[in-house]
Amino acid sequence: MNASRIVPATGETAAAREHGPYLARVNFRFSGRARYAACLTHGGGVHGMIPELWDLTGPRPRSRMSRSRTPERLWTLPTPTHDGRLLLARRDRADAVRLVLLDPPTGEEHELAVFGPHVVALTPSPAPGTAAWAFTGDAAGRGTVWRLSGQAEPPELTATLPHPVVGGLWLDATGRRLTLRPKQPQVAPQVLDLTDGTLMPLAGPADDEYLLWAAPAGTLLTAAHRDGAYRLGLRHRDDAQAATVFPDRLNLIEGQVRPLALDPAGRRLALAVTRGARSHLLLHDLIEDTSREVGLPPGTLHALARWTEAGLHLLHNAPDRPPSVLTVPEPIAEVVPGDRQGVPASVRACAGPAGTIEAIVYGDPATARRVVIALHGGPEAAWHLAYDPLFQRLAGAGVAVVAPNQRGSTGYGTAHRDAIRGAWGGPDLADVLHLGHALAGARGPAGSRPMVYGASYGAYLALLASAARPELWERAAVVAPFLSGPALYADGPPTVRTMIDRLGGREVIYDALGPRDLLRLGDRIRLPLLIVHGEQDPIIPVTHSRRLRDRLLRAGRREGADFVYREVAGAGHDPVTDDVDGGVLDQLAAFLTSGP
Incomplete structure (x- = not known):
């Protein structure tokens, strides 16, 4: 069997040696095109939390600690840019958010903006020349949308909305249309066209929640309450008239099911299935409505994942291995763990x-x-x-x-x-x-x-x-x-x-x-x-x-x-x-x- 292997980042063992064996990693984010990932790392003997950047452009992830002027706090959100820099949203004690661009190798920082004590969220963008979009709210109950280029320049105000929102799901590969999740439950989900700041209704049934997408296939994975339970459904991005299809076998999988990622062709769906205390990795063929389990060492899969032409990028951890970004190249057959870094359980x-x-x-x-x-x-x-x-x-x-x-x-x-x-x-x-x-x-x-x-x-x-x-x-x-x-x-x-x-x-x-x-x-x-x-x-x-x-x-x-x-x-x-x-x-x- 030609088994594809998940391999740990090459810098992971060195990081454990440098910062001690007790590494805690939180706040993982992928860049808009999943060329990089980032997290905050707390290592034994190191004061505060340190941004850690994961380079996913090679055959295996490579991680390195990023220099920063001050220790980060748990509520700092790191977002990697297309070229491997970091946007850091730091919340201070006054609840204001300072947006900083960090160059990991040098530790050089550029403060881009300071937002008041209201809603602030970043959504990574797949569009060239745009690293992310910032969504903020103000005291008057309005929402604003800001473009972040990923360069050392201030955010560009793109749209003002009648209510605060956060970014949801991209509906194309160009970074133009984005679903919005209103902060007010009485406001229906909408789509924002970022080229001109216009809003439009979200296509499809009003109670559908959009979970994942695959471009250019246009396949959308949704969730909706049907027959007394939440069910996973499929629809096409541009076909507002077609009914959502709820595959039978997909919705009969035993355990706690969390969709992770759709493959670029929109045919295979990666699922994390929790049964008892451990996770299982399933690949579901959406055309055949059949699943197969991928060999996975005992441990836990996080809900965040990305599937690109380079393979399936996962977050996995086990009692003796801190959370790590792992890549499974095609053909996806077996997951092999990295080196043990602690006491097993x-x-x-x-x-x-x-x-x-x-x-x-x-x-x-x-x-x-x-x-x-x-x-x-x-x-x-x-x-x-x-x-x-x-x-x-x-x-x-x-x-x-x-x-x-x-x-x-x-x-x-x-x-x-x-x-x-x-x-x-x-x-x-x-x-x-x-x-x-x-x-x-x-x-x-x-x-x-x-x-x-x-x-x-x-x-x-x-x-x-x-x-x-x-x-x-x-x-x-x-x-x-x-x-x-x-x-x-x-x-x-x-x-x-x-x-x-x-x-x-x-x-x-x-x-x-x-x-x-x-x-x-x-x-x-x-x-x-x-x-x-x-x-x-x-x-x-x-x-x-x-x-x-x-x-x-x-x-x-x-x-x-x-x-x-x-x-x-x-x-x-x-x-x-x-x-x-x-x-x-x-x-x-x-x-x-x-x-x-």
Whole structure:
């Protein structure tokens, strides 16, 4: 078999050696013609985040770190230009966006514009001479569109729109027609002609969402709500009268299906299919309506991908390999992973109180000198076989990690996912306590007790477990916890309140433990505790951790001795990645590897 291989970027191993093995990569973007990709990289021993540029013009991706004058923050969005420079949209503490052109080899910067504290989004352009389009909003509720040449020159105002929008899908290869996604739900999707700034209605059914396109074939992949479910459909870009076709077999694929890319001819569709904790790569023939699976090592595929004449460009990562841009040349047959850069992990089935619980496991939980149960956020989320810098730090120090997908997690059917609807801290808490008891039993009386760690909803669940069975745990570390569903509903943004309503997060549980309110349960949290929260968290207000800290003090806990509280200045909902100095990851790892 003539198997095409995915190969890692040639600079990746060198980058790992230079910046340490714990690389976190976020905010990936492709250039308009997918000649380059870019991301932000946070490496061990390096302060802040660094732009990383991926050159996709050769037989294999080549990556290099980009010099910049100041460390980047998590909310910096890098967009590569056609010639390998970077447009950086930097949001400052006043919420203004500074648009900068960076030359990666030299670190030379040119500030192009400063936009006010409103909507700012960049859409890469496939047109020669135009690197991207910037979409902004103003206080009057209008939208503006700016052309960015990719040169050291100010943006060119192209259009003023009656409402704010962001760019969607290109409808041609020339970079002329672009679908728009209005920020106001009552505004219908439209198409913007960038040659003259005119708007026109989007062709096809009003409820179709355009996902992918293939030029010059003109094939469009859409999604629409049909027969009680979202279905993938096909239509031609220029045929507004033809009905959307919904291929039967395409819509019967088992698992969580995410379209990645259409091939240039518009016949083959690459799909990432998540089943349990890992991703699978499928190629679907849209004419025959048949799929075949491409060999893919255990890991996770990101939703961002591009398919060009050079091959299929993917973002893949695994527990022992940081996220990387990988290229599969034609014929696409098999994916071969790059070099291992960390401690591997496996998927294991654990016995739970109501059935099997799948978990990502590093090391041997029964014999390792220490073990931590790690709880994911969400709650509608799950752990996947993906790279996690904290887990790598812990596993490298001899700490076993068990990351379960307890009830409430996605990817295991509706019954498993919906088990906690109207019962936050009910079935999922029972699963966590069951796993804690099982680990303690497997380790025996001579072994250290398990620890518990969680972020966001996982932090809330970890604190509930600490209050429910304080004698079970050795210590707990939490990042961005909230106090209760009702308290978060009162303080959180509209998107969070909508999620709480949908999942029944304000319902009260009446049992031996009582209502799941951490202020009420504060007296029961008696184990050593580390609390970390971003000062500017837009999802869970930092006031929740401040109130928890005050409650622990009133209960007689001594800050600095019984618990540690750290508020990360300027950080958002993910202070581990968003910490310029890199100290949060160090502190979490030190707390969970130190002795009793």
